[in-house]
Amino acid sequence: MSTIINESSKPSCLVIGAGGVGVITTYSLFNAGLSEVSLVVRSDYEHVKQNGYSIESCDYGSISNWRPHHLFKTAHDAAQSGRFFDYIVVTVKNIPDGPKSGTVHEIVRPVVESNHQIDASRITSIMLIQNGLDIEKELLEHFDQNCYKLALLSGVQLIGSTKVGPGKVVQISADRLSVAPFDAVDEIAIERTKLFATMYNNEGHNEVKYENNVKYIRWRKLLYNAVINTTTALTQVDSARCQMLSRESNSTENCLWIPAMKEVIAIAASEGVTIDPKEMEFFLVLAKTFVYKPSMCIDYEKGQLMELEVILGNPLRIARKNGVSAPTLFVIYHLMTILQGKIKERQGIIRFNEKTIKVESVLE
């Protein structure tokens, strides 16, 4: 991490997404002291403006009344602040099949536009700290990368952190962030990613690692997310019960998880990404030994849309394109889309007409 940052030219970071993970991400940037840090806080805005955050963190200890340098209620407000944001750090969930207003390109749009108006020659880096595959493609479809001078950066985070109340966050497992440029030969993105790693590093507190191979990191994490996260959501149990409550105490592992993980490895291989099958063991042990409900299970139980398409839909589309058989993931995916549809109906995003037996679109 050799990049030097002058006090006078500190990069400006805007974090969008103030959930359990977003707040720790923001604090990590703030605490390192190498950037000016803003945060978009939607629902908690008034509370945090008045009281700041109260954080219990395994990485940083007890923190109270903490605020980043700037707070905004919306990305629109941030855009209208007149500031140029060198980094837009996105920590919201990635739900391309949800309402348009919640898609990543719509979330960052006001800031990308205002940056462009303020200084059309300056680079805007967008760091997506999100799960799943092909998440950068949505941005490339909606913005001309050259015109907007975008550098697209990937962040894959292992962390256990939860917002437990207004302005209150509890972090129970250490923050380990892998960063990489989405395009491995984009020199500007490489440089921006390395700078981000420097800005994010809090020696002795968190771990940040610059990676060359963004694809490997993302595919490897799918061993857990496409397989264990999804099955716990379908059965609405913690991962240990998902294993132990099955017919025999190892049939979930043998009949669902291992076959599905092998399918992930096969699809990754068809994209030139080699995952050692030994990697499965790490996630299997994690799943079997913790009474822990992963994100999709929690989202489903809370009636929130799940990151289904980026975690499982996109890998399966790659499997189809490359002619890779993935029968286990295929069935899990199609069952999950029904759960996702239920949430959409409950949220009023779609309406199911019981008379005509038809789905009617409601929101755009």
Added chain:
Amino acid sequence: MSTIINESSKPSCLVIGAGGVGVITTYSLFNAGLSEVSLVVRSDYEHVKQNGYSIESCDYGSISNWRPHHLFKTAHDAAQSGRFFDYIVVTVKNIPDGPKSGTVHEIVRPVVESNHQIDASRITSIMLIQNGLDIEKELLEHFDQNCYKLALLSGVQLIGSTKVGPGKVVQISADRLSVAPFDAVDEIAIERTKLFATMYNNEGHNEVKYENNVKYIRWRKLLYNAVINTTTALTQVDSARCQMLSRESNSTENCLWIPAMKEVIAIAASEGVTIDPKEMEFFLVLAKTFVYKPSMCIDYEKGQLMELEVILGNPLRIARKNGVSAPTLFVIYHLMTILQGKIKERQGIIRFNEKTIKVESVLE
């Protein structure tokens, strides 16, 4: 239906299972007037003894204060009544993986034993009006058929009937019962089945059909039960939503139901049972056009054990034995066993120890 029954020698029938289906079954036997009909009523016993049943039936109209000839609180009480029951008609759910006290052989045991003591030379017919495959095997494992003089009869029923309150039943769709001997060359069972059909027949009200091929009838019904019943339970929606809430409005049908039905057909074929693929359409239309939650979905939502092993476990064991590939049913089954395990935990049949991450058996 040429069998003649003399008033003086009316067969005696004991129906075990007074749910929505069992009560209509009992009424059908009673109304035909060709047998002496007893019913085991567990939870509603006092209510029904005092007030009788109140039934709204699409087959029989409005009926109030109706009681069969005899009521018993338990099968034990029936056994101790000193009566010989020519027919034991079982209409409870078939849950071989639940508590031992709820398995079919344990349910019928007191009556089979008392029949044997009363007259060891007289035939006891056991009519299983239940879903699934290989359900007679459990009885043959636990009773010596010759010693107890058992005739095993199969009933597959299409009916929509629900117990809506104590002693109150609403039947919304017509009763169509297919009966057959489990063993197609057992002359006594054939004769007893034909007699049952005669006793059950209510001309102009219900339909009862003697079939030669019990296997065909049971496999055909699995097109619905192993496929649509299970997927609605996994997603906890009615069958129309199960189809329409998926990613595309036909992806449940194309990616789950049709592949799974083809697997049922292939497994049946490996047992010498030919199901015309055109039969799929009947059940697909039924599923797509009715906002109806099938039994397993209802059972899961009520926290009751599902007929998973007879509906899906047994067909998959046959698939494995015969080397038939059934990847869709396989994944659905293993997900369903986790749901079944959750119900067992909630009912206290098993206990999951979160400290040791082990399942402990509680009830036998």
